[in-house]
Amino acid sequence: MTSTYDALVIGSGTAGQAAAYELNRNGLSVGLVEHGQQPGGTCALSGCQAKKWFYEGAETVARSRHLTDLGITVPALGSWSQLKEAKNRFTAKVPTNTVNGLKKAGIDFIPGHARFVDPKTISVDGRRIATRFTILATGAAPMKLPIDGAQLMVSSSDFLELDRLPRKIVFVGGGFISFEFAHFAARLGSEEIRCTILEAGPRPLGPFDGEMVELLSDASAKAGIAIHNDVNITSIGQTGSSFTVRTEDGRRFDSDLVVHGAGREPEITDLALDRADVQSSRRGITVNEKMETTSPGIFAAGDCAATVQLARVADAEAQTAAANIVSSCKDNGYETFMDYTAVPAVLFTYPQYGMVGATEDTLKDDGIDYEKSAGKELGWPTYRRVGMKSAAFKVMIGRTDRRILGAHILSDNATGLINTFTLAMHNRIPANELHRQSVMTPYPSRESDIIYMLKPLL
């Protein structure tokens, strides 16, 4: 028998749930398909939320180490296994809570693997479902790497399930995951841990600002993390419990564990997208700013779309897709658009690196006329009090309209700081007005330092 929905959502992660609840709230009949044994998605189970348990511990250890000459007599010691248990007490409840929440709202939870039959029909483990609209929210998985022995790497999810941290860890790829996990490991091991990051490109953290990445790399080196660039890995081998990563130029890196941090690719290969005329590339499903794919009535959101792989971007994309479906049902057409000019990103390292908007290199490449205010190794009381020597900032504004083009912060709690700049960008507030509005920020705080960052731009 064929069931019929106004809208079918594929995937129970951040994007799928955000879309399903929004459609349901607006009175549409909604089914949500999930093929995993553990519904709830990457963010909650093995991504942002899960890893943040380790971040909080690592931050406490790093901060207390910085404070040993400043009134803290014994620095904190982390217990990886206890943090893992705490994380697992949280993640264990996610699948049941996800399914119960959907059912309680009146959304049909449909376990099974979804594949297109045609643009308006989806089969779930052989059962056919007819739908007027579809939202694809199938997420991403670690990229398949053409490296001999690639199967010996553990994924980021496996890493968060380790019982204990080994002494020598090699991270393949110098992106978000490797930087964050290396910072966790450098602070949470019971003995001294050596982490090595191997990056294929000329520098790690490609989308971030080059100068700021250098400063973060220096701070990482001081925490015991070695970073090698321009590394072409040819093989990963195992002897007993030891691993050897070999490179094209003859180098070898020995370790007790090799971690995949070399990017995540969209999970779209087994959806039969061609049967629905949905186009895609290596980066993901092709979408326009309304989150519609190349096939009318089929939308994509989150990590499976060829956009940005961040949790709140997934939320915003899902809400955009859902809003357009709702307005289309009211014969209003598609009225909601995504805007990626002010997407904040934060690396949960210590110090954190938060950025929003453009990097200085992009502004130069695009020939944009800008002014800059920047500082490094900040000796402000904020950082003297926590013994942080690596704090830095860079703010760029348009020379004529004085609006924020990009902001980059190395600090503890860079998240709060970068959010202020994000809101200024969204609301098109020029630097002098942001300065004026920030004078009465609660004082003293990280955020009350924003006026010092903006002063050279007044």
Ligand SMILES: Cc1cc2nc3c(=O)[nH]c(=O)nc-3n(C[C@H](O)[C@H](O)[C@H](O)COP(=O)(O)OP(=O)(O)OC[C@H]3O[C@@H](n4cnc5c(N)ncnc54)[C@H](O)[C@@H]3O)c2cc1C
């Ligand atoms: C280690 C790690 C740390 C991260 N940290 C952060 C962070 O700090 N901040 C941040 O913003 N982002 C972070 N991210 C990224 C963030 O987790 C993702 O952007 C977000 O989870 C994407 O959500 P999604 O709904 O698109 O996909 P997912 O949450 O992956 O959900 C996709 C779902 O679809 C299901 N599915 C796939 N194919 C099918 C099919 N054919 N049929 C049925 N079901 C299917 C999958 O089983 C899965 O449950 C992190 C990611 C990782 C890996």
Ligand SMILES: NC(=O)c1ccc[n+]([C@@H]2O[C@H](COP(=O)([O-])OP(=O)(O)OC[C@H]3O[C@@H](n4cnc5c(N)ncnc54)[C@H](O)[C@@H]3O)[C@@H](O)[C@H]2O)c1
């Ligand atoms: N704090 C956060 O918001 C956060 C944290 C973790 C993950 N994420 C999301 O998850 C995504 C995936 O994270 P990631 O760290 O795996 O990817 P990434 O895209 O951030 O970085 C991958 C890095 O690996 C390098 N690389 C690729 N192939 C390689 C190879 N064969 N050898 C050596 N280096 C190689 C790339 O040049 C790149 O620098 C991120 O893009 C991000 O959107 C976000």
